[in-house]
Amino acid sequence: MSLDQIKSVAVVGAGDMGHGIAEVVLLAGYPVSLYDINTEAVERGAGRIMASLEKLAEKGKVPAEGVEQIRSGLLKTTTDLAEAVGDADLVIEAIPEVLDLKKALFTQVDELAPPHALLASNTSTMSITEIGACTGRPGQVLGLHFFNPAVLMKLVEVIRSQETSDETIETGYAFGKKIGKVPVLVRRDTPGFIANRVNAAPTVLFQSIVERGEIEPEALDAFLMAVGMPMGPCELTDYIGIDVAVNVGKYFADQLHADYTPAPHVMRMLEQGHLGKKSGRGYYDWSNGRPQIGLSKATKRFSPLLAIFVQINEATKLVDQGVCSVAEVDLAMINSTGNPVGPMSIGRQISHWDLSDQLEKLAGRYEKSIFAPTQRIREGGHKH
Numbered sequence: 001m002s003l004d005q006i007k008s009v010a011v012v013g014a015g016d017m018g019h020g021i022a023e024v025v026l027l028a029g030y031p032v033s034l035y036d037i038n039t040e041a042v043e044r045g046a047g048r049i050m051a052s053l054e055k056l057a058e059k060g061k062v063p064a065e066g067v068e069q070i071r072s073g074l075l076k077t078t079t080d081l082a083e084a085v086g087d088a089d090l091v092i093e094a095i096p097e098v099l100d101l102k103k104a105l106f107t108q109v110d111e112l113a114p115p116h117a118l119l120a121s122n123t124s125t126m127s128i129t130e131i132g133a134c135t136g137r138p139g140q141v142l143g144l145h146f147f148n149p150a151v152l153m154k155l156v157e158v159i160r161s162q163e164t165s166d167e168t169i170e171t172g173y174a175f176g177k178k179i180g181k182v183p184v185l186v187r188r189d190t191p192g193f194i195a196n197r198v199n200a201a202p203t204v205l206f207q208s209i210v211e212r213g214e215i216e217p218e219a220l221d222a223f224l225m226a227v228g229m230p231m232g233p234c235e236l237t238d239y240i241g242i243d244v245a246v247n248v249g250k251y252f253a254d255q256l257h258a259d260y261t262p263a264p265h266v267m268r269m270l271e272q273g274h275l276g277k278k279s280g281r282g283y284y285d286w287s288n289g290r291p292q293i294g295l296s297k298a299t300k301r302f303s304p305l306l307a308i309f310v311q312i313n314e315a316t317k318l319v320d321q322g323v324c325s326v327a328e329v330d331l332a333m334i335n336s337t338g339n340p341v342g343p344m345s346i347g348r349q350i351s352h353w354d355l356s357d358q359l360e361k362l363a364g365r366y367e368k369s370i371f372a373p374t375q376r377i378r379e380g381g382h383k384h
């Protein structure tokens with residue numbers, strides 16, 4: 001199916017991501033049918049869309065008539081899946097990150113959506129191939145992975161499963177552009193795709209440092225905020241949820257390497273019900289809102305380059321597997337974070353001897369073989 005044939009889109013799941021994705025698609029002028037399991041959830045999602053659009057209109061970023069058009073006709077809500085996807089040319093799924101839930105949904109959607117429709121998943125980590133296999137149209141199943149908040153973050157990873165057809169991928173990529181995003185092709189279905197996979201390695205590093213008590217969470221976060229990150233890694237983990245972080249770590253551990261297993265202190269927080277922002281406590285106390293992190297507490301014992309080194313190393317594994325090119329790694333990282341530069345361009349300034357040496361030291365110090373330099377790094381192949 002070509003881009004021109006996409007006239008109507010269904011978004012399944014109206015939570016944090018689903019409502020944001022629906023908003024982006026509506027802003028591009030498509031009618032959207034938004035579905036969730038109950039009226040409260042779908043109406044909350046629609047309410048969040050309208051509140052965000054009104055803010056954008058107040059700031060002059062979208063015309064007020066455009067918002068009115070969305071309110072009065074383009075956005076439809078339903079709790080009837082058949083009604084949601086029955087006329088859709090593209091269905092985008094954004095339900096919880098539970099493989100069995102996604103598989104069951106895709107089986108149902110496959111029965112209800114028109115035979116020509118493309119079915120996309122917004123999964124952060126999971127196999128598009130496995131999801132597609134639950135349908136009778138695996139060639140028309142792809143990943144369209146947006147980033148949070150979807151309205152602001154430019155990246156959409158367009159993921160090819162082992163079965164996705166060329167035509168589906170071309171249409172998915174063109175759709176990403178049409179809705180104003182920066183699409184990056186993920187040529188092979190691999191856990192975490194590009195951005196989340198590259199970020200998985202520094203997560204292991206940060207958790208290892210905290211686990212050993214080398215640096216307190218607040219000192220680490222304060223330091224990284226002082227060097228320009230909007231949020232340090234521990235606060236970010238609280239923000240996304242300790243439970244979500246554990247699930248992602250376990251998935252990577254299961255699919256890629258045991259080194260990704262969440263650190264014992266993270267597992268302890270989960271067991272104690274300290275899930276971060278949503279439960280009021282995680283690394284920080286959230287009972288009075290966002291924790292006040294004192295920048296004066298910043299550690300002087302950490303180099304942010306170490307986090308970049310492990311990202312570069314992780315990225316070379318993707319390049320070796322034919323998932324993406326070196327340049328596409330940076331395109332994905334810049335547009336998923338808002339950082340002005342990507343890790344690979346920083347790595348271009350660093351000799352492969354230095355990089356290999358530092359990675360060897362990290363692998364030894366934290367007993368994580370995933371930090372060991374790849375052959376590509378040892379040969380300077382991270383530069384191109």
Ligand SMILES: NC(=O)c1ccc[n+]([C@@H]2O[C@H](COP(=O)([O-])OP(=O)(O)OC[C@H]3O[C@@H](n4cnc5c(N)ncnc54)[C@H](O)[C@@H]3O)[C@@H](O)[C@H]2O)c1
Binds near residue numbers: 013036038101122
């Ligand atoms: N939150 C993020 O930062 C982020 C970023 C990128 C991708 N993702 C991915 O997006 C997906 C959704 O995440 P989220 O953060 O929006 O979750 P969320 O919990 O905010 O929203 C999920 C929504 O799905 C609904 N739902 C549950 N079961 C359903 C079903 N069977 N059918 C239809 N709807 C159902 C829930 O009622 C809820 O409204 C996940 O796969 C997640 O990994 C999340």
